[in-house]
Amino acid sequence: MEGSHLADHLELSLPCFDALLNSKAPQVTGVRVQLEMHSLWQQFDQLGTEMIVTKAGSLSVCAYHVFRRMFPTFQVRISGMDPVDEYVLLMDFIPVDDKRYRYAFHSSSWLVAGRADVAAPSRMHFHPDSPARGAQWMKQTVSFDSLKLTNNLLDDNGHMILNSMHRYQPRFHVVYVDPTPNSHLNARRNFSSFSFPETRFMAVTAYQNHRITQLKIASNPFAKGFRTTDSQNWAGSGTPKLLPVKCPSGDNRERLSTKEKWGSKEPRVLVAGSLVPYSESRAEMVAVIKLAEAVMLGLLSLLLEPREDAAGWMEEEEAVRAE
Numbered sequence: 001m002e003g004s005h006l007a008d009h010l011e012l013s014l015p016c017f018d019a020l021l022n023s024k025a026p027q028v029t030g031v032r033v034q035l036e037m038h039s040l041w042q043q044f045d046q047l048g049t050e051m052i053v054t055k056a057g058s059l060s061v062c063a064y065h066v067f068r069r070m071f072p073t074f075q076v077r078i079s080g081m082d083p084v085d086e087y088v089l090l091m092d093f094i095p096v097d098d099k100r101y102r103y104a105f106h107s108s109s110w111l112v113a114g115r116a117d118v119a120a121p122s123r124m125h126f127h128p129d130s131p132a133r134g135a136q137w138m139k140q141t142v143s144f145d146s147l148k149l150t151n152n153l154l155d156d157n158g159h160m161i162l163n164s165m166h167r168y169q170p171r172f173h174v175v176y177v178d179p180t181p182n183s184h185l186n187a188r189r190n191f192s193s194f195s196f197p198e199t200r201f202m203a204v205t206a207y208q209n210h211r212i213t214q215l216k217i218a219s220n221p222f223a224k225g226f227r228t229t230d231s232q233n234w235a236g237s238g239t240p241k242l243l244p245v246k247c248p249s250g251d252n253r254e255r256l257s258t259k260e261k262w263g264s265k266e267p268r269v270l271v272a273g274s275l276v277p278y279s280e281s282r283a284e285m286v287a288v289i290k291l292a293e294a295v296m297l298g299l300l301s302l303l304l305e306p307r308e309d310a311a312g313w314m315e316e317e318e319a320v321r322a323e
Contacts, residue, residue, distance in 0.1 A: 027087075027176040028192040030080035036141055040072050040219055041198045048110060049201035050212045053162045055152040071220050074144040074170060074199065081134030086177040089127040089137065091144055093160055095119065096167035096200055103208035110202065113165065120153060120161040124173075131177050151205065162203040170199050 035041065041049075052068040074091065081087060095116060102113040125147050129136070148159040155161055162168055176190040183190070207213045 023189055024192065025176055025178070025186070025189045027082050027085050028174060028190060031078065031174050031192050032080045033172060033174070033194045034077045034079075035196045035199070036075035036077060037072050038198070041196070043215060043219075044072065044212070045198040045200065047211050047215065048209060049199075050204045050207055050209060051149060051201045052205065052207070053149040053151040053164055053203045054205050055150065068149050069145065070147060070149065071216060074147065074172070076142050076172060076194075078137050078142060078174070081138055081174075083133065083135035083138070085134055086131040087134055087137060088130040088175040088177060089142060090130070090173050090175065091125045091127075091147065092123065092171050092173070093162060093168040094171060096169050099167075100163075101165050101167065101202065105208075108209065108211075110208075116166055117163045120151075120163050123158070123160055125158075125160055149203070151203070164203050164205050167200060167202050169195055169197075170201075171195050 051070055054068060098116045099112050100114050100116050101110045103109075104111050125144065127142065127144065128146060148157075149162055150157075150159045151162060151164050152159075153161060172194045174192050174194075178186060178190050180186075202208075207216075
């Protein structure tokens with residue numbers, strides 16, 4: 001599916017909009033962009049995509065809430081570039097509307113909660129490989145996996161700042177690097193913008209819709225520890241089966257006997273001043289006891305050191321006074 005072209009918002013206010021739109025540089029007029037993982041984006045869009053945006057340092061149930069990457073990752077395939085010319089690729093995010101939302105759990109839906117908060121500082125995210133020749137961009141999938149989101153208005157790391165509980169539309173821009181003098185005068189002609197409605201999302205500090213959480217666990221390769229290894233159980237339905245956690249009981253653990261490990265001559269260990277037959281449980285107990293003793297001795301030495309220093313200082317003070 002190809003993205004729809006977006007004209008610069010400044011151009012929309014100009015009376016000669018059609019003329020400007022048709023006067024794009026030939027290096028960008030033929031550019032076409034196709035969204036990768038389109039079917040996955042559609043699955044999320046049907047549920048109402050949510051993306052985590054948090055300040056650094058707060059703790060989540062599953063992970064530290066630092067600057068969060070998008071999932072699904074924004075990936076595209078590009079065609080129609082001039083192979084020898086250089087291009088810069090970048091992204092930004094624009095509000096879908098002027099509303100703030102809240103999630104109604106009883107109805108599993110988003111409701112308007114009021115007018116939008118003050119817009120966060122507008123930023124652009126440049127693809128780290130920019131600038132590069134068109135041939136390089138077109139030969140492989142272009143991934144914005146390094147793009148990170150935050151709701152920290154004071155962020156100084158260059159991450160994308162978004163307001164939580166607001167809806168956003170990602171935009172993708174292709175900018176032709178014009179080598180001619182005074183190329184800035186033709187800046188309007190040297191870019192094309194693309195958007196994909198299925199990539200819209202709600203910025204949240206924690207997932208609200210449990211179905212979004214399940215779908216992310218099912219489809220995110222970094223969340224494989226939370227799902228079963230058999231993807232056929234959930235691939236068609238879009239609903240994962242969480243991996244049950246089972247701990248083997250002591251009776252079910254397969255252990256080698258001491259004779260199988262050591263032969264007919266059983267080893268012995270020193271416990272309370274006596275040699276007794278070795279067993280794994282007894283050896284583990286001895287190791288724990290020794291570790292606890294070492295810790296207690298270490299703590300005791302730390303507690304006694306300042307007291308000895310204080311006593312020595314008092315003795316020196318008494319000697320000075322006696323003189």
